[in-house]
Amino acid sequence: MRKLTRNALTVTAVAASAIALTSVPASAAGTWTVSPGGNISGSNTRPLTAVDTTTGSPVVCDVSTATGTAQSGSGLSGDGIASLTDVQFSTPGNPNDWCTGPVGIVVQVTATNLPWTFNAASYDSASGVTSGSLTGVSATIHGSDECDASITGPGGAPGTIEGSYTNGANTLGVTGGNLEVTTVDADCDPSLIGVGDQVVLDGEYTVTPGQTITSP
């Protein structure tokens, strides 16, 4: 039987998608232009929040950083237009600087299955917003109540997060996706997290150096 725990961490997914820079083709068959491309890093502009929508349990990380690379040039495919090689989550000041879970629990979030790949899908030239998805996303979480759980896509396959990048502001917002809780151990409180629980994300990152992504 279970014990008190915390809840799903989709924060990692949030961070990942936040960092991902995508050039999105204006149409399904479009190509993309990314400038300048190359090494990129990201830091969050607001807390990353992951919520287990089944139980309502939240996990909030005040700080998240990520590093990766973006393709550079024109005529690029939207698929794999960028990738994340490292993603970190913390709330400085908490015990161990772990993120804040419910009921006083603190949670360590670890991104897994790196690198994650960003795929551009569509571009709105009026607003300069590129929409896309981050794939290959998964994470493990460990709570101060000893609960261990994993977050992936359905059936244990790598998951997907949706996001949108805004030229000029150089910010990437993340939301939605298909993440769910795949495994929990005996220490996990079912009132806080359970297998099959859906997870939603909310977050925003600033990308450095700022990228301009258009399609074509």
Added chain:
Amino acid sequence: MQPTSRRLLSVATTVVVSAGICLQAGIPPAAADMGAVLRYVCTTSAGTQEVGVRIAAATPPAAMVGMPVQLGTTEVAVDLPSGMLDDVFGVASAETPAGEVPSPGLGVEPFGVARLDVRIEQGERSWRAGWPDFALAAGAQRDGALQMMGHGVTPPVTPRDKGALRWMAGNLTLSLTTPGSERTSVPCSPKKAGELGRVEVQETRSTARGGTPGNTGGPQAAAEAQPDEPCPVIPPPGVDPRYAINDKDQQLAEILTSPPIPKGLVRNPESGYLDGLPYCITATGFANVKKLGTAVPISVETQLRRGVYVYRPSNGVMGTNRVEQFGYIQSSARPLEANVLAFGFMPTRASSEAIQVPPPAAEDGKPVTGNLRISALFNENLPPNDRDDSELFARSYIQLKAGDVSVNGVPLDVGDQCHSKTTLLDAYSYMGNQNMGYLIPSDGQTLQVRELTVPSFSGCGVDEDLSPLLTASISGGANYGLLDAGRWCSPTSGQNCDENGHGFNPETWTISPGGDVTATAHGLSLASGGSSVTCDLVTSKFHLDAQHWRARFALAKTDFSFSGCRLSIVNGTTIPVDLSQDGDSWLRGIQMASDDVVQLRFEGITLDASVKLSEDDDECRLRFGYASFFPPPTKELPTSINGNYNIRTGEIEASVSRAYVSPKTTCSIPGFRPTGLVTTSPLVFKVDPIQRITQP
């Protein structure tokens, strides 16, 4: 609810408010005896002497795994050879007629104390038995040797394995004197290792099925764990009826419903119980008994199950932001001695412990456990929408047991059944709010023992009834206690457990000189998008009590003030502004980073500036704090200032935690977009007067 002042704790008691165990082990009548005659080599100022020691106690013929083994009253007899009496009592002892008590020179009887180191062995495991000191009184003198005798009740042992359980004698220390003389300490070593006795332990049916011995032991099992043994895991609901939520006893059940369960919460599970999470906690502090007017140290070890049922929001994102966790507790005694002035003039030394017992009206004595409730915010990253306070409630019933009493140095035999009637132990901890910050329950907390009534005593004395004496000197109301609990040890994972598998002692601090303190820093800057608010001076004023062993949480309420502040807008405009702290802010201790550096935090930081962008504009508000973004709309929360305080330089190197332009900002200022992240400058506060903070 506001926290009660820590000045609540004043004076102490001989009554140790530790919840313990019912001393009746429930073992079959003794059919075998422990008996050993040991030879010791004792060292006095004149040399070494060989001393004979006899130990005798009734033992049960057999024992069961997980069930406590209680020896009968243990008799100790020490034969002091004639050659030793001179060294110890100072005068040569003439032959005393048989049957008469010797009078070494002063015409008074010798007396003393024997401390015997006894270890329990079972298989390859060995641990201290924790036997008490035995008060010795002079017996007969024969052939020049003086026999000194004593007796006492030794702690029960709960075996975790089957097989032989052996009591092994180690070193002996005699402390001998006559009234009016100084004590003579005589260390003694056994000539060879001696087994005092043994009991054969068999498996219970449940342990034979593969159960965990600690989980099948009675209430005694939890509390009788020896210091060297890991803290036991009390069983989850449904395993042992002695361990359960008590919803029948009115006093214990009261904390289950008061304060009321907030609306919008649902019970999990809908019916029945979860396993909950086991913890072991070590708490130390002071207690007072009004009649004695003396502070006495107390120490408690508690085992608990947390969250065997929970009330949580039906919608954790949009619902009532509260959680209620319920569980049960069982405390272990750490017998402590106290020296007090009974009736204000009698120097009295006594050991005492509190024993957790079932409620007075319990039909079958079950459950024995007390009730526990944690009432807190469900999500600290969302503003409270019901109560804000984080609290812990714990109630159990105890009896107070007194033993090893001596008055003015003279042992007073109160027997081994001297105890008070049952009384309610009501403990409470305030664990914070938005402005103070919140304590994570498993990080440890300060517990107030709210008004404790010490009932009358009975069963005290051997040849005469001493119960009225104890009742007159101790019993009554208006008694209080204050304990600090260390980090909660998880016995199943070992997290936050010491090398013996017990909870750590609390990390208390000592602060001096205390008093009114002013901390000042120069050059605050809050910047975003090219605009900034800067202040020449930041001042924090607070009062620190000069205290020993105080809790780190809620050190002081602070007053922040800011001077020389101006708003510099990205378009080049600069406007003076008045910046102020909105609401209460509290200083909180986090941990000792090193011998010289203490981590502190100012909680509850919300900054508010009144701004008039131009003569024609109305006044608007520019606010800074933390922000909760999900679910929308974004909500304002206080932020905090983290700092490292160097006790030698008196400086706090500080920085504001994550800060955002508050959604409550009404000004429209380029760069300061509401909910936008703000960059803050590091601050160095100079503390005056410099405070020395040490642990414990």
